[in-house]
Amino acid sequence: DAGVIQSPRHEVTEMGQEVTLRCKPISGHDYLFWYRQTMMRGLELLIYFNNNVPIDDSGMPEDRFSAKMPNASFSTLKIQPSEPRDSAVYFCASAYLSNQPQHFGDGTRLSIL
């Protein structure tokens, strides 16, 4: 079975540019989660969706961050404009239920110069 697929694996861009991260969850999983991981703050939940509907976006740091899930097999996390402090590894995860084990992608390592 294909796991959670994220793209790109690495992204390096200049401050002020728009960044779009993509995620394909495991088929049949109704929940999709976006996380950010840094050494200082660990793994932080940014937002999660249930059946393509955003349920909790309280972890989204600022209005510069937005996430969409147009269908059950695709989600995006967008940062516009990007800033150096956004540099981190961003993970997407999916699960059958909100309290069930989550399956993670390999992450996108984002560097904002």
Added chain:
Amino acid sequence: TQLLEQSPQFLSIQEGENLTVYCNSSSVFSSLQWYRQEPGEGPVLLVTVVTGGEVKKLKRLTFQFGDARKDSSLHITAAQPGDTGLYLCAGADTGNQFYFGTGTSLTVIP
């Protein structure tokens, strides 16, 4: 507010030694999971515990859920270099919200 605190934050030991990682909270969790994350990859589930006092063994790894379902521990016997990684606990509260712990970075030196 961090619901799940892990200790120690960093741990470096020699191959063959034993170690214990702790995951503590003041909140009650309906279930608790342990994940391991290797460099360049996402966290991967190791085990789920759901009953207070439950003990699960996975080869050299022993997981225990506290009687009050507020804490958990992971014990590794005879650690090997392949055990190196970031260990994360994660809990589902009574409202089915999911939280990850602060993480323990383990390095096993050959």
